[in-house]
């Protein structure tokens with residue numbers, strides 16, 4: 001799949017999420033990790049001849065990225081999304097959903113070859129006096145198409161972006177992060193509506209959201225502080241789940257078997273948890289008419305996180321042996337690298 | 339002059355400085371003043387068919403402009419500098435002086451019709467962990483050409499940007515703000531050097547700087563905390579003085595008669611001083627071969643600042659008359675509007 005151009009009816013999308021650029025940026029050793037992995041992901045999209053990039057939120061780790069972080073991210077987006085290549089798909093929905101009133105590659109003053117689409121996460125959500133987010137700065141700089149912002153929580157109307165490439169029609173429903181309890185309540189109260197294109201069955205329906213995902217009753221999250229797959233409409237074909245850092249990139253059938261769910265996971269470990277320890281991935285998905293194929297691509301720049309259990313009672317240490325405790329500490333340290 | 343296209347040998351430059359965008363932005367009445375006047379200035383450049391815009395620093399009032407301020411400024415620059423019109427001059431000096439390695443209108447992925455060039459002021463100077471300034475964000479967004487940054491204060495080498503339009507050759511020497519005492523010392527110690535193009539006499543030499551200006555011994559500024567005209571080299575033809583908010587836009591001959599000095603002044607009053615109370619201006623200058631003409635244009639969006647002296651002893655008030663004092667206060671108030 002990679003290196004070959006997608007055919008005239010195949011829309012190829014680089015899927016990534018939770019890149020958390022700027023995470024730990026003051027750390028002398030790990031400070032550049034998040035940015036390097038963002039670049040690796042963008043490189044995968046370029047080498048893989050993606051038609052577009054779709055980001056699931058938490059692009060930035062900080063709501064107000066540092067100047068250096070914003071600058072370097074803009075530089076990367078400029079490098080990987082602008083160029084003289086042709087965009088082979090059309091946006092046929094109302095471009096008024098974008099802040100600039102048009103999708104960036106239609107701006108006559110910009111040459112965009114691989115447009116970047118994104119929703120916001122909880123880390124980079126809009127707010128403050130201006131009620132803007134970092135994505136708005138990227139947008140006015142011609143570097144992204146920001147969508148999926150819903151301000152009226154009493155009436156959340158999700159209008160898809162409609163993309164057409166040859167015979168393939170893809171509707172993308174964006175839902176930027178909303179506080180989980182509030183969104184849960186809005187779903188329960190039927191205050192979340194999806195607008196669908198006419199000839200609904202001729203479209204491939206993708207939803208991208210950034211919320212806690214219900215993991216059954218085993219999880220620590222109360223069931224009202226997350227979104228259950230069953231709450232999402234059955235006409236969807238594929239749901240891209242952002243916010244969950246665990247990489248479950250291979251599409252899984254939803255509980256009721258109505259759609260697939262893929263959860264790309266974060267591209268940098270932001271916590272010392274087993275969920276962050278697995279191999280990280282992005283994915284290239286090919287949509288051709290009504291079907292899709294997912295090609296997960298591992299990220300090799302990610303710093304390995306190794307977790308191991310130590311059973312103290314088996315170490316032969318005496319509880320009162322201070323010297324041994326010191327020694328044990330120095331042993332335990334390298335076992336938990338991030 | 340305005341409304342007519344400059345001829346093929348005339349380089350027309352919109353000159354502005356100290357726009358202090360974001361000044362007082364939380365003020366409910368005056369919050370948008372600085373941005374509105376920036377737009378008025380850009381409009382003057384557009385209507386006046388300027389070939390380029392040259393800004394003398396303090397574009398932003400805050401070193402870290404708020405998100406809304408940055409966003410709206412970027413939006414204005416996008417609106418007024420990008421477009422399908424042709425740029426009628428050439429930059430023939432090494433474009434490595436720009437952070438992106440090229441002047442923005444030469445970027446094949448951008449359509450720039452009226453390029454914006456700027457130096458930094460003391461308000462928007464580079465620093466912090468990244469050692470960047472707000473201008474670098476504009477630059478990576480394709481919205482400005484930032485120059486005149488000198489990092490080695492032991493050896494300040496001012497290399498001009500060389501612009502050619504028809505028979506006219508203009509060399510622009512940029513010097514972004516440096517702490518006045520340090521720059522003064524560097525000049526005295528001959529650590530400031532100017533590189534000039536070959537055939538120096540065939541060029542029109544413009545210097546743009548952002549420093550305290552020596553005003554004789556009457557001023558409050560110690561003479562080592564400012565730059566004296568006599569310190570600047572005599573081959574210059576025109577010096578554009580930023581930082582001084584007083585509008586002295588009409589070019590004045592320097593003390594030794596070697597060059598002209600124009601001081602456009604701020605476009606928003608940032609202090610309650612007589613210097614800020616005059617009518618504000620920007621200027622369109624036409625350079626044709628060795629000569630220039632300056633066309634000052636008043637800014638009408640600037641909120642009038644009226645200053646009047648009140649001699650309390652002439653008001654007929656008794657010192658102990660509290661009621662009268664109250665009354666006087668309510669009279670005095672409207673006399674000092676900003």
Ligand SMILES: [Mn+2]
Pocket residue numbers: 018020057058121123243244245266
């Ligand atoms: Mn995240």
Ligand SMILES: [Mn+2]
Pocket residue numbers: 058121122123210242243244
């Ligand atoms: Mn998140």
Ligand SMILES: [Mn+2]
Pocket residue numbers: 356358395396459461581582583604
């Ligand atoms: Mn100023």
Ligand SMILES: [Mn+2]
Pocket residue numbers: 396459460461548580581582
């Ligand atoms: Mn200043």
